[in-house]
Amino acid sequence: xxxxxxxxxxxxxxxxxxxxxxxxxxxxxxxxxxxxxxxxxxxxxxxxxxxxxxxxxxxxxxxxxxxxxxxxxxxxxxxxxxxxxxxxxxxxxxxxxxxxxxxxxxxxxxxxxxxxxxxxxxxxxxxxxxxxxxxxxxxxxxxxxxxxxxxxxxxxxxxxxxxxxxxxxxxxxxxxxxxxxxxxxxxxxxxxxxxxxxxxxxxxxxxxxxxxxxxxxxxxxxxxxxxxxxxxxxxxxxxxxxxxxxxxxxxxxxxxxxxxxxxxxxxxxxxxxxxxxxxxxxxxxxxxxxxxxxxxxxxxxxxxxxxxxxxxxxxxxxxxxxxxxxxxxxxxxxxxxxxxxxxxxxxxxxxxxxxxxxxxxxxxxxxxxxxxxxxxxxxxxxxxxxxxxxxxxxxxxxxxxxxxxxxxxxxxxxxxxxxxxxxxxxxxxxxxxxxxxxxxxxxxxxxxxxxxxxxxxxxxxxxxxxxxxxxxxxxxxxxxxxxxxxxxxxxxxxxxxxxxxxxxxxxxxxxxxxxxxxxxxxxxxxxxxxxxxxxxxxxxxxxxxxxxxxxxxxxxxxxxxxxxxxxxxxxxxxxxxxxxxxxxxxxxxxxxxxxxxxxxxxxxxxxxxxxxxxxxxxxxxxxxxxxxxxxxxxxxxxxxxxxxxxxxxxxxxxxxxxxxxxxxxxxxxxxxxxxxxxxxxxxxxxxxxxxxxxxxxxxxxxxxxxxxxxxxxxxxxxxxxxxxxxxxxxxxxxxxxxxxxxxxxxxxxxxxxxxxxxxxxxxxxxxxxxxxxxxxxxxxxxxxxxxxxxxxxxxxxxxxxxxxx
Numbered sequence: 148x149x150x151x152x153x154x155x156x157x158x159x160x161x162x163x164x165x166x167x168x169x170x171x172x173x174x175x176x177x178x179x180x181x182x183x184x185x186x187x188x189x190x191x192x193x194x195x196x197x198x199x200x201x202x203x204x205x206x207x208x209x210x211x212x213x214x215x216x217x218x219x220x221x222x223x224x225x226x227x228x229x230x231x232x233x234x235x236x237x238x239x240x241x242x243x244x245x246x247x248x249x250x251x252x253x254x255x256x257x258x259x260x261x262x263x264x265x266x267x268x269x270x271x272x273x274x275x276x277x278x279x280x281x282x283x284x285x286x287x288x289x290x291x292x293x294x295x296x297x298x299x300x301x302x303x304x305x306x307x308x309x310x311x312x313x314x315x316x317x318x319x320x321x322x323x324x325x326x327x328x329x330x331x332x333x334x335x336x337x338x339x340x341x342x343x344x345x346x347x348x349x350x351x352x353x354x355x356x357x358x359x360x361x362x363x364x365x366x367x368x369x370x371x372x373x374x375x376x377x378x379x380x381x382x383x384x385x386x387x388x389x390x391x392x393x394x395x396x397x398x399x400x401x402x403x404x405x406x407x408x409x410x411x412x413x414x415x416x417x418x419x420x421x422x423x424x425x426x427x428x429x430x431x432x433x434x435x436x437x438x439x440x441x442x443x444x445x446x447x448x449x450x451x452x453x454x455x456x457x458x459x460x461x462x463x464x465x466x467x468x469x470x471x472x473x474x475x476x477x478x479x480x481x482x483x484x485x486x487x488x489x490x491x492x493x494x495x496x497x498x499x500x501x502x503x504x505x506x507x508x509x510x511x512x513x514x515x516x517x518x519x520x521x522x523x524x525x526x527x528x529x530x531x532x533x534x535x536x537x538x539x540x541x542x543x544x545x546x547x548x549x550x551x552x553x554x555x556x557x558x559x560x561x562x563x564x565x566x567x568x569x570x571x572x573x574x575x576x577x578x579x580x581x582x583x584x585x586x587x588x589x590x591x592x593x594x595x596x597x598x599x600x601x602x603x604x605x606x607x608x609x610x611x612x613x614x615x616x617x618x619x620x621x622x623x624x625x626x627x628x629x630x631x632x633x634x635x636x637x638x639x640x641x642x643x644x645x646x647x648x649x650x651x652x653x654x655x656x657x658x659x660x661x662x663x664x665x666x667x668x669x670x671x672x673x674x675x676x677x678x679x680x681x682x683x684x685x686x687x688x689x690x691x692x693x694x695x696x697x698x699x700x701x702x703x704x705x706x707x708x709x710x711x712x713x714x715x716x717x718x719x720x721x722x723x724x725x726x727x728x729x730x731x732x733x734x735x736x737x738x739x740x741x742x743x744x745x746x747x748x749x750x751x752x753x754x755x756x757x758x759x760x761x762x763x764x765x766x767x768x769x770x771x772x773x774x775x776x777x778x779x780x781x782x783x784x785x786x787x788x789x790x791x792x793x794x795x796x797x798x799x800x801x802x803x804x805x806x807x808x809x810x811x812x813x814x815x816x817x818x819x820x821x822x823x824x825x826x827x828x829x830x831x832x833x834x835x836x837x838x839x840x841x842x843x844x845x846x847x848x849x850x851x852x853x854x855x856x857x858x859x860x861x862x863x864x865x866x867x868x869x870x871x872x873x874x875x876x877x878x879x880x881x882x883x884x885x886x887x888x889x890x891x892x893x894x895x896x897x898x899x900x901x902x903x904x905x906x907x908x909x910x911x912x913x914x915x916x917x918x919x920x921x922x923x924x925x926x927x928x929x930x931x932x933x934x935x936x937x938x939x940x941x942x943x944x945x946x947x948x949x950x951x952x
Contacts, residue, residue, distance in 0.1 A: 210934040214939045216454075221236065235303035243317035353630065359403065361777070371789070379690055380665060391648045422440070449470075450883065453468050500538075523537055626675065628677060650672060708882070711868050
């Protein structure tokens with residue numbers, strides 16, 4: 148008998164088995180991934196939500212109704228059961244997403260992705276994300292009620308994880324070949340830190356310092372003014388601030404540190420922001436206040452929001468929740484509605500630190516003070532653990548030192564950030580969910596530290612309000628624009644603005660409140676607030692809209708949410724057209740010129756004007772600010788509004804001159820040069836895509852959180868808008884949740900977001916809202932008033948206490 152073929156066949160079989168069940172580089176074990184019983188095929192299913200599930204430690208039965216959109220309506224008999232059920236249900240639909248975000252927040256991606264994520268993980272550890280989450284957790288632990296609810300949520304998540312069969316693991320676990328771990332209250336704190344970084348994790352101190360050193364103070368102040376010539380703040384200019392009796396911190400007149408910085412940690416998307424507004428009963432066509440909110444965040448799948456109704460005999464809330472956190476974040480209950488926009492306050496400052504010879508101490512007021520060292524152990528899949536020692540001063544973590552993005556042996560740069568200050572923001576939302584009036588709303592806000600938010604409010608009692616809430620440093624004039632000397636305590640944050648003096652308004656005479664990430668106040672506010680990249684266009688369109696007529700209805704709110712008017716273009720394009728030399732345009736360029744001349748400044752999907760403007764102004768902007776293209780130096784170019792101001796009012800300024808040309812250009816010259824460059828690119832785009840309508844040019848898409856998974860993403864979404872437009876939808880960013888609530892009794896709500904309730908790419912509920920969202924349509928939110936209601940209910944699941952056998 149010929150045994151050689153038998154042995155060879157046996158060896159090959161073993162080899163194939165080993166290969167199919169082993170991971171090579173970034174490739175998952177193909178055998179496990181394609182296994183028909185436990186692999187990816189098990190995820191190609193629609194959720195069937197019914198029957199009874201046993202949940203440990205429930206006190207009473209919980210009823211969960213699902214409507215046709217897979218929105219769960221949760222009815223519990225007490226808060227602990229409610230949030231345990233919320234944890235369980237959220238995990239059922241979004242487990243991988245909620246856990247992945249906490250891995251990203253804590254700098255643990257290397258554990259599941261490998262050493263390709265090491266630099267990212269080091270950055271997040273040095274940013275102090277884990278440290279900040281620990282401070283938040285300590286603060287929450289001081290409130291036994293909050294901590295009991297956070298623990299119940301964690302227990303609910305773990306109840307779901309414990310019941311999971313391998314075949315039911317979300318597909319991303321199978322793709323990356325790892326298992327979910329137990330949820331903890333710290334993970335909820337990390338999720339909150341993830342949002343804090345997204346909304347309050349940016350600063351321009353390093354870039355400003357470089358600009359000050361390169362251009363001087365006079366030029367810096369021209370380019371980056373504290374206030375623009377047109378300011379339409381969140382809180383009306385007519386506000387009387389005379390009640391404020393705690394003064395601004397006096398300036399120590401210290402000089403900034405003019406160090407040159409070549410590289411900084413990643414910054415959040417500058418377009419992270421939102422719109423919100425509310426009108427009074429008198430301004431409402433129906434006599435009921437109406438409130439709207441639309442947070443502008445990344446267009447990701449699974450979507451950042453998960454819509455739920457959370458009800459007990461004491462309260463009944465409905466709206467958008469954050470997977471991983473308790474309660475409704477943007478929504479309404481029987482009595483009030485609320486929503487948030489980013490206040491974009493400057494809450495990060497940088498201090499240069501001087502170390503002693505062995506870096507165990509740092510100088511403060513001519514004395515040496517001990518540093519504390521936090522050893523960050525970063526586990527790397529398939530490789531040894533990487534250890535990074537991060538030094539902490541009283542300011543916070545020393546992010547940059549000789550081991551990270553700096554080559555100074557005995558110096559570093561420490562971050563002072565409100566994100567590291569303990570706060571119980573989770574309590575803000577559990578309290579808002581049960582609030583009944585304005586006083587309850589303001590009481591709930593007092594727990595909020597960071598990120599600073601514009602909290603809008605409306606009630607069935609007829610009140611509307613808006614508070615700019617957060618723990619905000621009481622800075623001296625100019626503090627925080629540039630790097631400060633960390634060896635002098637006079638440069639520290641000396642105090643915080645008392646909470647009651649945070650800018651706010653209730654029932655203003657104009658009949659509406661609104662915010663769109665613009666400047667919070669005007670110059671009369673008695674505390675220092677400098678221009679931290681405040682929005683300058685959406686807010687003016689919104690306020691002009693509500694000043695245009697006496698009353699408004701829900702349809703008006705829908706129209707405003709989906710408003711595509713480009714005020715930025717309307718304020719500069721006619722000027723550019725008028726002042727550009729057209730005498731030597733080619734026939735193709737003349738055709739493009741006529742196209743934008745005929746544009747009515749609406750960024751609708753079938754228009755070509757928005758595409759021409761994006762190209763033209765983009766080229767122009769880069770030509771104006773070519774002085775900022777400096778190698779190995781972090782710089783941020785001036786804001787769009789100030790750029791347009793200078794083009795119109797200082798067209799012969801030295802900044803208009805192109806650095807690499809022998810002649811002196813003016814704004815008029817740049818208009819033509821930029822137009823010709825734009826026309827060339829637009830012709831290329833037409834060849835590549837067939838045309839340059841806004842639909843094809845912008846090509847809005849919603850990417851899966853793992854950016855390398857196009858099969859789980861959605862492309863070419865037919866929606867207009869853009870940055871600086873009320874419908875702030877760009878390529879991969881925009882209104883992540885649109886909500887409108889009319890304060891009838893009980894309130895009636897509409898909502899939509901670009902995704903779907905399921906985190907499973909194989910489910911019909913994964914992205915089923917996107918088409919309606921793009922078309923400006925809304926879902927009617929079925930606000931059930933009792934667990935026995937049957938309106939629009941498709942399935943019901945009962946969560947029951949586990950009983951001893």
